[in-house]
Structures are given as C-alpha cells and as structure tokens.
Amino acid sequence: MSTDQIGGPPLAGPRTVGPPEGFSLRSTNKRYGERVIIAGLFTCGALSVLITIGIAWALIAPAIAFFQEVSVSEFLTGTKWAPRFKPPAYGVLPLVLGTLWTTGIALLVAVPFGLGAAVYLAEYAPERRRRTLKPVLELLAGIPSVVYGFFALEFMTKVVLQDWLSLPVGTFNVLSAGIVLGVMIIPTVASLSEDALTAVPLAIRQGSFALGANKMQTTVRVVFPAAISGIAAAVVLGISRGLGETMIVATAAGQRPNMVSSPFEGGQTMTGFIANAALGDSRVGSLEYNTLFAVGLLLFLFTLVVNIISIRMVRRFREAY
Amino acid sequence: MPAPTEKYSPDVRLAGRQASNSDKNRRSLIFLGILWFSLLVAFGFLVVLLVTTFLDGIGRYDSRLFTNYNNTTPEDAGARAGILGSIMVIAVTALMAIPIGIGAALYLEEFSRKDRWYNRLFELNIQNLSAVPAILYGLLTLGLMGALGFKERNIVFGGALALALLILPVIIITTREALRAVPQEIRDGSLALGATQWQTAWRQTLPAALPGISTGTILALSRAMGEAAPLLLLGVAVYITYDPNGLTSGFTTMPIQIFNWTSAPQEEFKTLAAATSILLLSILLAMNGIAIYIRNRFAKRW
Numbered sequence A: 001m002s003t004d005q006i007g008g009p010p011l012a013g014p015r016t017v018g019p020p021e022g023f024s025l026r027s028t029n030k031r032y033g034e035r036v037i038i039a040g041l042f043t044c045g046a047l048s049v050l051i052t053i054g055i056a057w058a059l060i061a062p063a064i065a066f067f068q069e070v071s072v073s074e075f076l077t078g079t080k081w082a083p084r085f086k087p088p089a090y091g092v093l094p095l096v097l098g099t100l101w102t103t104g105i106a107l108l109v110a111v112p113f114g115l116g117a118a119v120y121l122a123e124y125a126p127e128r129r130r131r132t133l134k135p136v137l138e139l140l141a142g143i144p145s146v147v148y149g150f151f152a153l154e155f156m157t158k159v160v161l162q163d164w165l166s167l168p169v170g171t172f173n174v175l176s177a178g179i180v181l182g183v184m185i186i187p188t189v190a191s192l193s194e195d196a197l198t199a200v201p202l203a204i205r206q207g208s209f210a211l212g213a214n215k216m217q218t219t220v221r222v223v224f225p226a227a228i229s230g231i232a233a234a235v236v237l238g239i240s241r242g243l244g245e246t247m248i249v250a251t252a253a254g255q256r257p258n259m260v261s262s263p264f265e266g267g268q269t270m271t272g273f274i275a276n277a278a279l280g281d282s283r284v285g286s287l288e289y290n291t292l293f294a295v296g297l298l299l300f301l302f303t304l305v306v307n308i309i310s311i312r313m314v315r316r317f318r319e320a321y
Numbered sequence B: 001m002p003a004p005t006e007k008y009s010p011d012v013r014l015a016g017r018q019a020s021n022s023d024k025n026r027r028s029l030i031f032l033g034i035l036w037f038s039l040l041v042a043f044g045f046l047v048v049l050l051v052t053t054f055l056d057g058i059g060r061y062d063s064r065l066f067t068n069y070n071n072t073t074p075e076d077a078g079a080r081a082g083i084l085g086s087i088m089v090i091a092v093t094a095l096m097a098i099p100i101g102i103g104a105a106l107y108l109e110e111f112s113r114k115d116r117w118y119n120r121l122f123e124l125n126i127q128n129l130s131a132v133p134a135i136l137y138g139l140l141t142l143g144l145m146g147a148l149g150f151k152e153r154n155i156v157f158g159g160a161l162a163l164a165l166l167i168l169p170v171i172i173i174t175t176r177e178a179l180r181a182v183p184q185e186i187r188d189g190s191l192a193l194g195a196t197q198w199q200t201a202w203r204q205t206l207p208a209a210l211p212g213i214s215t216g217t218i219l220a221l222s223r224a225m226g227e228a229a230p231l232l233l234l235g236v237a238v239y240i241t242y243d244p245n246g247l248t249s250g251f252t253t254m255p256i257q258i259f260n261w262t263s264a265p266q267e268e269f270k271t272l273a274a275a276t277s278i279l280l281l282s283i284l285l286a287m288n289g290i291a292i293y294i295r296n297r298f299a300k301r302w
Helices: A032-069 A072-077 A093-124 A127-142 A145-164 A174-198 A202-210 A215-226 A228-244 A247-252 A270-279 A287-320 B009-017 B026-060 B063-067 B080-111 B117-129 B134-147 B156-180 B184-192 B197-226 B254-263 B267-298
Strands: none
Touching: A032 A287, A032 B080, A032 B117, A032 B134, A032 B156, A032 B197, A093 A127, A093 A174, A093 A215, A093 A228, A093 A247, A093 A270, A093 A287, A093 B026, A127 A174, A127 B026, A127 B197, A127 B267, A145 A174, A145 A247, A145 B026, A145 B197, A145 B254, A145 B267, A174 A228, A174 A247, A174 B026, A202 A215, A215 A228, A215 B026, A228 A270, A228 A287, A228 B134, A247 A270, A247 B254, A270 A287, A270 B134, A287 B117, A287 B134, B026 B267, B063 B080, B063 B267, B080 B117, B080 B156, B080 B197, B080 B254, B080 B267, B117 B156, B134 B156, B156 B197, B184 B197, B197 B254, B197 B267, B254 B267
C-alpha cells in the first residue's frame, strides 16, 4: 500500500481520523427497536441464500424425476437429442456442443476487442476521453438481447455473411449468433479488465519507465502481466455470460439440435432448448417438463464452476497489491 | 473506496501519458492503432445495430404500434399490450426488488460483522447469483409459482417475481459499492454526536449514497425491462388482446413481442419487431442517460 502515497496523502493506509485503536463508537446500550430493524435487514440479506437454495431445489427435484426415467449415462454421453420424437432420445451432447460453439466464437470476438478497448481506456486515454468513451462502450451491454437476436438474424446472417461474404450459411447458424453474442460481452470483458489494469500501482509503471522502457513495452510486458489474474477473471465472467445467454442463440442459431461440426451450421444450445421447449405446453410433472429442468441443472452446474473460478481469480488479484 | 487514481490523476497518471520520442517508433504506433481499432469495432457494431434497427422499423413506427393489440394480420397488429405490460411488470419488479436489495446491502455494509461465517456466505452467494443465467430464474419462478399454488403462471406477479429475483443481486452489489464510497468519518461524526447506528445509517450514510444507489437501480431496472428469457418460461402468451389490470392479470412485454415477431415468417412482422425495438431502445437509452446524468451531476467526490 505504501506505493500509493507517492504524490498524495495516504489513501487506504493507516487511518488518521476516527476513534483510537481498539475503541468502538457503536452503541453500548441495547436498543430493542434497532435490533428489530437490523433483524429485518438481516432477513433481506439471508434471502439471497434462500434464492440459491430455491434455484437448486427447483432444478434438482424435477431433474431427479427425469433421471429416474432416463439414465445419467445416456443423458451425458448420448449424441442424439430428440425428446419429442418417438422413440425419444435424450443425449444432451448436441446441446452442449451448440453452447460451446456459440460461446467459443463469442470469445474469439470479445476477448481481443474487449482487451484492446480496456488497454486503451486504462493506459492511453486521457481522463476526459475515458469518461466519455466508457459509458458509450457500456451501452453495448444495455441493449436488450432480443434486439441483438433480431440484428443477428436480419443483418449479420442475411446481409454480412450471406450477401457480403457469400459464406455458405443457412438462415440459422452458430457463426452469426456467436459473433453477435461476442459483441454483447465486449463491455463485460473490457470493463473488468480495465479495473484490473487500473489497479496496478503506478510505481510499477514508473519503475519500468525509469529503466528506459517506452509506453508500449511498459504496457505489454509490465502492466498487462501484473493484471493478468484480473484479466483472466474478466474473460471467465465473459464465458459465463456466453453460456447463459438465451435470446440471441434462440433467435439466430436455430432450433434443431445437431452435432455441430462447422460454424456455418445451425444448432441448438442448452438455453435455446429451454426457451424453445417452454413455448410448447408441457404438463407439470411430465417427462417433457422435467427434461427442461435436467438441462437447466446442467447449465447451472456449468456456470457455477465457471463463476467460482472467476471469483477466486478476482480475490487473488485484489490481494496482490 | 474509489480507485485512488481517480482523485490524484494529475501526478499519478501523467507520467505514463506523456509521449516521448521512444513512443513514436513504428511498433508503438501500430500497437496504438490496434487498440484504436478494438474500440472502433465495438462502437461500429453499436452504430450499425442502432441504424439498421431504425431503418428496418421506422416505416411501421406509427400510431398503430401504440393503439393496437397483436393481430394475425401484420397491418393491424400493434404492441399496446406489450408496452403496458412492460410498464406494469417493471413497476411491480421495482416495488419488490428495491427495498429488499437496499435492505440487504445496508445489512452487509453497515451492520454485519465480517468475521461471521454466514456473512461471508451471503457475500459469496450474492456474487455467484449475479452471474446465474437469466433463464434459470425463469425455472426458479416456475417452481415457486407452483409451490405458492398459482394455477395461472403467466400473470403480472409471476413476471415481476422472476425479474425481481434476477436483478436483486445487481441492486445489492451496486448499493454496497455506493455505501462503501461514503467516507468512514461521516459515520464516526454521526455516532460521536450521539446518533445510534440505525440513525447514522438512515440519516447520514444512506442519503449520502443515494446518487450511486439510484444509478445502479435504474440500470438494473433497464436490464429487467429488456429481458425476455425468464418470462418465456412462464408460458407468456403473445396474443394478449387486453390491457393488464392487476397483479393476477395475464400480460406480455415488449421483448416477448419482439422475439415472437422476429421468429414469424412474414416480413411485415419482422418490420413490426424492428419498430417495437426502436421504442424499447429509446426507453432504455433514456433510462441509461438518466442514470449517467445522476452519476455525473449528483455523485459527491469525497
């Protein structure tokens, strides 16, 4: 922390005001009215845990019913997904593959452009320009996903991929959905990476300049590596957003579960299946209804693992300085 | 704590900003060009998306859009039910999510003892919840509505419940950040003058953090307003031909209508989807603008 003190008063160092060490200004009286209020606030906080338990319970109970009729190994290793056919097939791999394709393509778009934007905003942009550019960039995250879906289907597929690039794509393809999904998560990657870069202490940059490195060398070889775990966390959070996004892929990637083998093919993702199946009416408790929750549970586990990795990484980079 | 660099920008950042001769060699300039290009791509997409949506939909952005209900003939179809549905659902969402979100944030930031395991659990849990896919909140609501004994799931209350659950973690996180930015000295001063902890939180900390809280809340509500995925799971009907008139009334929203019309085979419906998108985007851009204005105009720099 001492590095922060260069050029200014201590920021987060030892406190200069406030009660002496070891004293508390908190009330010594028991105030019962206040305790009621605090208990109420505690309940609000505890509600979040209830929501998580609720999600787990809402997913697990119907999923158990599902796995009583369909074996886990058939679900996880089957390569044909056709729950409404006769005979039905419950191999989830086509949905997982569809999700991996769209998310993978999205990352190819979001990571380079997101990081480029972050490095510019954090290291190069003057303060005033940064203040105007950043909210504009964040507008990309504020555009509703249904509008992105429309854009992917009507512009990205029909105009860019088919007319301009003459690619052999159908109306529905994972390429268009993935690219637009990537654009949607650029601000997620950029914003968190910028925070990580800004958190690198100035003294490290000054040290690099003092040794004769120029701006670019300092940025690429010193600041970027120093912020790498925060940047990794940003990318991982981007992955999580990509896995869970529904409306873009439901609109533009198609509704046919398919072992996608090229980006020009259409396919269905886990989220796309849930959204699409929800449109048909399935009775509560039927196998078809339970199928939704089995896929939902798998999606939840995917994002949970990814989120925990991301939270861990953020912690590590916060501890570094 | 705001990032220290914000406050001390002149001396902290200048050192790195001044271009010297060694920054004008070819590799440095190419590198800077690549960075510029990244930003340009992002902004380019934003502009193209807004312009194409506008051009696609402007021909149908007329009074029928506001006065007519959905119809099987595209010429007579409008988004009236969706517009009113969106407004109503977001109002109920706000009533549910804002008090609970601010309450939870106040607890975690002002009253909780950080050394207790359950408080750490709350924090980890809220971080994790904020990244749970929206569509899973739909599945949760589906289960909840069943457990609460609702036969009809496609009602205003159900939609608002799903969206409130979705944005609750966002509101908690942004409110906590706003509260954390209020300097400790203000709390100490209030406590030293004899105010109780609750009086301090209610009369000093919360008002001081209000601009930040409003910004975060408006952004969260605008996110809820554009969201369609969790509502799809409630079996939202797209042919609603009446205004929503209460918590148990059936409803549809603008994003649901856009999704439905985008998937329709006729070109006229796609135009209608674009026209509704123009309206939705205008509302959301206005909300974003207000949020940014509040942040810039009212946020105190301590």
